[in-house]
Amino acid sequence: MLFAVTYDLGAFVSENWEELLEGLVNTLKVSAIAVAGALVIGVLLGAARAHRLPVVSQVTACYVELARNTPILVQIFLIYFALPQFGVTLNQFTVAWLAVMIWGGAFNSENFRAGFEAVSYRYREAAHALGFGARATFLNVTLPIGGRIALPSSINTYISVVKNTSLMYVIGYTELTTTALNISALSLETLEALTVLGVVYLTLVWSLSAAIRLLESRLALPEER
Amino acid sequence: MLVALQLPEWVEPVARYILEVGLPATLRVSAIAVTGSAVIGILFGTLITIDFRPLQVLLRGYIEVFRGLPILVTVFIVFLGLPELSSALRFTPLTSAALALVLWGSAQVAEATRGAVQSIPREQHEGAAALGFGWFGRHRWVILPQARRRLLPPFVGLLVNIIQNSTLAAAIGGVEILQASKSQYERLSFPPPIGIGEIHAFEIFAGTAILFFLISFPLTRLAAVLEKRLA
Secondary structure, eight states, X not given: OHHHHHOOHHHHHHHHHHHHHHHHHHHHHHHHHXXXXXXXXXXXXXXHHHTTOTTHHHHHHHHHXXXXXXXXXXXXXXXXXXXGGGTOOOOHHHHXXXXXXXXXXXXXXXXXXXXXXXXXXXXXXXXXHTTXXXXXXXXXXXXXXXXXXXHHHHHHHHHHHHHHGGGGGGGTOOSXXXXXHHHHXXXXXXXXHHHHHXXXXXXXXXXXXXXXXXXXXXXXXXXXX | XXXXXXXXXXXXXXXXHIIIIIHHHHHHHHHHHHHHHHHHHHHHHHHTTSSOHHHHHHHHHHHHHHHHSOHHHHHHIIIIIHHHHOGXXXXXXXXXXXXXXXXXXXXHHHHHHHHHHHTSOHHHHHHHHHTTOOHHHHIIIIIHHHHHHXXXXXXXXXXXXXXXXXXXGGGGTOOSHHHHHHHHHHHHHSOTTTSOSOOOHHHHHHHHHHHHHHHHHXXXXXXXXXXXXXX
């Protein structure tokens, strides 16, 4: 009975909307920087891996395996607690985007490696025959075709990046999760705070998933249409 | 030639605590989460293939919600939200983390199972039906054993994810490997007699990372081999 009396989502939102909005903006800001960075890392290192560029390729393989086989929370703790030991103290915002960018970049370089490797070598041969150099072949042939093949899996990685920004709760960065839980810790409106978190994250994640499906049909390679 | 590796004095008690208190907790949470995810996920993933709309909508909702939420939010729903509904639903941090991982993991397994079950040709269903199997027997003895081959690689991947995500318990104070490491790093930073007044965050968290790597790496390689064999 107590539940019915005290649960008031409308009041919770109208009293705290400014703070919650600020938290959401921080979540989106961190996500945007991390996604942009992960895209650049993914394309560059994915290309290096696919073309077996010496040294860079091996270093990338180590980076990917390290990032994939250790929990992201441990990576966050290493950046936040261990870097200051070497005189590098980053603020919470920087740690937030840097940690999810490093994580997302590792997964994304695998996405793009697979995409670039899926481009038939006949296309590249054709480009060479037409007089394209290595860079022109990559920019005009491998990237547009392989990039599209990698797109759905890379968007899945970006969705995970957005979800992983919630982990910044452990370093107290005031993105959405930290903001909502901080409010509820004072006001005891726990269920209202959890409702807001659930609704906002599911809206974000579900719209991104819908975008994948839309893009997949829009950017499908001509022969698959 | 004898090479004596001289470790600083603080290392032994820290490593002992992480390995004797943290590691068993991580393994316990992961074992519960994997078992629960497999049982519930295979059940839900099989049930959703039945052509009965209300059940499909319900299961689809379950899958999309728990795959969509950040796992940390699910952890807080279990740890902070459930006790608000009923005091009987109050769980320890480690149990809460395990339950949240079951919700997330079972949604993952259900989606994979649905795909695997639907990939089995309908002749197999018809053949089993012709042999007199009912719905349960058909799935238990004919369909799921064939689907298992396709389910194995994602299942190993899930195991890796669950072991890594069990560190989320640290966010609510559950003492598993990561929380054990963090509390040791904090203890050492105190002046004697509690600590030694030194910061050893890098050594401790790098050690934690290595520990997880040693557990995860063989499993991700296994998943890759299984995947290749299937192709």
